[in-house]
Amino acid sequence: MACKKDNTRQKEVCKKPTSYADSQGQFYQLSYNTDSKLSELKTDINTYTITYQDNGNTINSSDRYYDQTFKLGPEGQILELIAVYKSSGEVTKINYQHIKTSNGYDATATTQTFRKNESVPFKTVKNLWKMSINNGNLTSLTLIDLDNNNRQLGRMTYSYNISKNLSDYPLNHHQDLIDRQPFISKNLITRSSMTDNVTNVQIDAVFNYEFDEHDRILNSTQVAEYKGGAQTTNSTIKGTFEYKCN
Secondary structure, eight states: OOEEEETTTTEEEEOSOSEEEETTSOEEEEEEOTTSOEEEEEOSSOEEEEEEEGGGTEEEEEOSSEEEEEEEOTTSBEEEEEEEETTTOOEEEEEEEEEEOSSEEEEEEEEEEEOTTOSSOSEEEEEEEEEEEETTEEEEEEEEETTTTTEEEEEEEEEEEEEEEGGGOHHHHHHHHHTTOSBOOSEEEEEEEEEETTTTEEEEEEEEEEEOTTSOEEEEEEEEEEEETTEEEEEEEEEEEEOOOO
């Protein structure tokens, strides 16, 4: 369950957050199933409903825009993503074929887009995701366009707090899925860097967390620097989590 008895204080300690609010006006309400997995996430404009199959290796997420199904591999790699656009009925299928390398995976991603009720895709795109994995975490990712002379589209690098398991922080875990990360890392992210070779944009971000004695996140801060051409923009997002037992 999401709550447990704290014998020293004789009250329940809620291990999973029930709400989140940040300095940009984002507000989330979170609910959980009987297995303490995130089952619903509400925002001001959207509601995500999440269900699980195959011991959690298949995750279904539905909101006002999409129905999405994620199939996960044993190490956190995404094997397949199917997204159905509710407004048009269009379907996007992304299939990842993984080849194990000395430091991670080379994953060929085939993205097919289908019009409503059609079985033949009207668009197919192939990319190569070169992923470096260390201790169950994605540490670097290079994206290559296989349809255009193996052009390198961009690169990302990541750092983690290896003492904090991502599975204990459901909002962060769900965000990785919705952002369609090709690999769901084991631990909580602390730093990321993204270089987009197509738009010549670079974004560097640092994530800090304040924990209580139960390893719950009370507050989080994301500091990011955006560089695009001659423009540099800095931003800071501060978030607060609340925990309430039913």
